[in-house]
Amino acid sequence: MKDVATRAGVSEISVSRVMRNAPNISDALRRKVTDAANALSYTPNRLAGALKSQSSNLVAVVLPSMSNAVFPAVLDGIESVLDEQGLNAVLGLSGYDPDREVRVIRELLSWSPKGIILTGVHHGEAVRGMIAQMDVPVVQIMDIEGDPIGSMVGVSHSHAAIAAADHLHARGYRRIGYIGAWNERPERSLARRLAFEQQLQHHGTPLVAAHILEDRSSARIGAAATIALLTEHPEIDCIFYANDDLALGGLFYALSAGLDVPRELGLMGFNGLDIGKATPIPLSSIETPRFQMGAKAADLLLRSRTEGPQTVDLGFRVFDGGTT
Amino acid sequence: MKDVATRAGVSEISVSRVMRNAPNISDALRRKVTDAANALSYTPNRLAGALKSQSSNLVAVVLPSMSNAVFPAVLDGIESVLDEQGLNAVLGLSGYDPDREVRVIRELLSWSPKGIILTGVHHGEAVRGMIAQMDVPVVQIMDIEGDPIGSMVGVSHSHAAIAAADHLHARGYRRIGYIGAWNERPERSLARRLAFEQQLQHHGTPLVAAHILEDRSSARIGAAATIALLTEHPEIDCIFYANDDLALGGLFYALSAGLDVPRELGLMGFNGLDIGKATPIPLSSIETPRFQMGAKAADLLLRSRTEGPQTVDLGFRVFDGGTT
DNA sequence: ACCATTGTTGACAACGTTAACAATTCAATT
């Protein structure tokens, strides 16, 4: 910066002000500085700037993993807003491991981010303590039910489960099964299943069986689980899956086996991925606004200085495909 | 840090050394400091640390977008290595826009990252200049053909295209078409198509037609393009797609239309996504090591201090599914 | 007992920027 200042014949602080385009800068000064800066192709050092100004233009983002198609979309949404505001995301992946999540959050907080976006609402005292100490705005995404640290942006997984149960009941299914994976991590999968079971009970058609896999979700696993569940409980006429990957596996199996979907077997997924809308029979699912969730979370984070913590229910939509 | 030092009854520099676990620290000192640090739940300020030490534990990662399933996997790979080394990724998305990419790179470099991972090998003077000035290690991923700035990790897209052409020829297809999207961004898609066409020519069975869409890839678009291409060129007996999303769309259309795959119509994708292995007929494709690409790129970045720039060909595999 | 070596701790300054305050300029008003 000193070099730029010398070359432009002004003080360092003037360079600083032009670079940040602070108010009350004369055109003459701005010209001199930008010319000098370009000539030297000067890049400001944000580490120093953030250190001094105690605010960093970094936003910490903690997600479980990129292997579930939901989170890339969320990240796209987050970046779309951050980019527009000249902010950068520092990313941490927890791998669904609470200990690793704590470690990652601690690391990210050490960059004094402008805010932090966390996934889910289940965070222990360790996390709450760190956040409180740093006094950093928090937005938690995915869920809107629970005891949040800051703002929440997401959908009601229990309402979504109830809507799914209602939809399947309305379609005439009476002997319904459930397939989940990855030991029902994250917790919201469990919450969803429980609400689903309760609503089926309420309809007088209790869940026939739930098959929870240990592996991570994938279409292949979904197909295998579908076979297993139907073998053990041949009376099942419909399956609700924890996500579209599993459901697609089920659908592909059903197509191969020549089952009459949706008459002989109904299939319902969760998330409403694009791919499910292009299958020979479009997959019925619960559409969740993933991109928007990320965008809104970033947006809320930036507003949270002025407005307080909020809860935003982005809602879901029952996508009535051909599999139910 | 001062508070911790006071509480522990030592100097600030000793706290610093314990926190960084520098060598030559007595157990007694370490105990005192860690106790005090825990009691105060002290989090070091990395901005200050990085500023002073001129090295930041941040790695800049520039990807085009998260909406293509390739990049989340790459990012997972990158994070797996960074996490293990206690580094953090600062992410920037270019949206396939060169101008935006330049802007993003400039932003990320202002954090004095330890290294930067870029996508592709097509970078102009603006980028090269910034990189050179900052003297930061670079790894470019995806391609291994071109004029790199630093190291390259990826696969040979021209070899992959040749392998695809050979495979389809060996399977007996003689009237082959091609479907691409997004105006053949990124450039490697174009390179792949050209190599593919050339190899078909070499076999004496030139490409019947190429259909390049303006929209971004998706299964739905793939189905529509397949219909369009087959309508215009009913003689086509096989289609090579720019990616699996498009190819899956083609496969779903073929299944719905009752076409006899692979006899009446062959289909080949690119990337080897998991979902393509669970479809009623597994999708033939070129498998690319996406996760490994990210992991190797991060690994190379860390080694590049000692070892120089390198080119790593991770290779591909022809996945011989049921659609060819 | 001496010196060289290694291990351990501390004092000080500096990393590159910006907040806070001070000083100057300049146009508008009296």
Add this chain to the structure above:
DNA sequence: AATTGAATTGTTAACGTTGTCAACAATGGT
């Protein structure tokens, strides 16, 4: 011409760490 106040620029001192160098203690070999 004097006065005012806003607009513009400059001076100084940090932000919270760590590199450098110095000092001191412990160790081991002669």
